[in-house]
Amino acid sequence: DENNNFVNYRVGSITIVKDREPNYPEQFGYSGDLGNFELTDDGGAFNQKTFSNLIPGSYKVTETPTSGTYLDSIVCSGDLDGGTVTTLANNYVTIDLDQGENITCTFTNRLKGKIIVEKQTLPDGSTQSFNFTASYDSDGFSLTDGEKNDSGYIRAGNYSVSEASTTGWHLTDT
Numbered sequence: 243d244e245n246n247n248f249v250n251y252r253v254g255s256i257t258i259v260k261d262r263e264p265n266y267p268e269q270f271g272y273s274g275d276l277g278n279f280e281l282t283d284d285g286g287a288f289n290q291k292t293f294s295n296l297i298p299g300s301y302k303v304t305e306t307p308t309s310g311t312y313l314d315s316i317v318c319s320g321d322l323d324g325g326t327v328t329t330l331a332n333n334y335v336t337i338d339l340d341q342g343e344n345i346t347c348t349f350t351n352r353l354k355g356k357i358i359v360e361k362q363t364l365p366d367g368s369t370q371s372f373n374f375t376a377s378y379d380s381d382g383f384s385l386t387d388g389e390k391n392d393s394g395y396i397r398a399g400n401y402s403v404s405e406a407s408t409t410g411w412h413l414t415d416t
Contacts, residue, residue, distance in 0.1 A: 251298060252342035258303060259290040259348040262311060270351070271306040274334070283351075298341050304334035311351040312397050318347040354395035359403055361385035363411075373406040 260270055260281035269282045282288045305313060316328040316335045325338025326345065335347050361372055368387045375382045376393070378401045383391045393401075405413055 253295045253297060254339045254341065254343040254345070255292055255294045255296060256301060256303075256337055256339060257290055257292040257344070257346040259346060261289070261348055261350040263314075263350065263352050266353075268308065268311070270308065270349070272303055273306070274303040275301040276303055296339055298339055301337045301339060302334055303337065303347070304332070305349050305351075307333055308351070310354055310395055312354055313349060314352045315350045316347055317350070318345055320345040352398055354397060356395060357393040357401060357403070358390055359383075359385070360390045361387060363387040364414075370408065370411065372408055372411070374403060375406070376403045377401045 256276065258272060258276075258279075258281065260283045262268055262270075262283035265283055267282050269280050272279050272281065276293050279291055281291060307313065313330055313333050316330065318326045318328065318335065318337065320343055321338060321340075322343060323338070323340060325340070326335065326347070327338075328335045328347075335349075337345055337347065339345060357376070357378065359374060359376070363370065363386075366387060371384045371386050373382060373384050374391065376391075378393050378396055379391075385391060407413075
């Protein structure tokens with residue numbers, strides 16, 4: 243006597259959506275359990291990819307960072323038991339796909355900015371060095387007349403810059 247067991251399960255789908263703010267047709271790469279693919283925030287057909295007929299299981303999707311943006315959020319919908327876990331610090335999501343679920347995860351990137359500090363003196367052309375502290379630069383920096391300090395690309399946020407008092411000089415304008 244031979245027994246044959248047949249197991250059926252409902253397949254599901256995963257859709258990955260790209261959103262960049264402000265909108266700009268920049269390309270982002272993805273890798274993981276669904277393979278390697280690219281998405282572009284173009285507001286059209288190339289800003290999302292759907293993987294259909296997936297068996298239940300865990301699927302990890304990682305976004306490759308770009309130099310001018312940072313991953314601000316990963317928001318997933320359609321996970322009925324809440325098992326999906328996002329990890330912003332490492333740019334990935336682990337999707338818990340159960341039978342019949344159709345999960346959509348949107349990766350939203352924001353444009354990084356720069357802070358440029360320029361020193362000007364009166365009279366023009368002074369060689370005096372002025373010291374600055376900045377919340378985005380733990381080492382601080384020094385500038386003379388006409389020099390600039392560029393923070394490089396940093397995340398959006400509130401930052402402070404202050405100039406230390408310098409003997410013989412009075413700060414009149416910021």
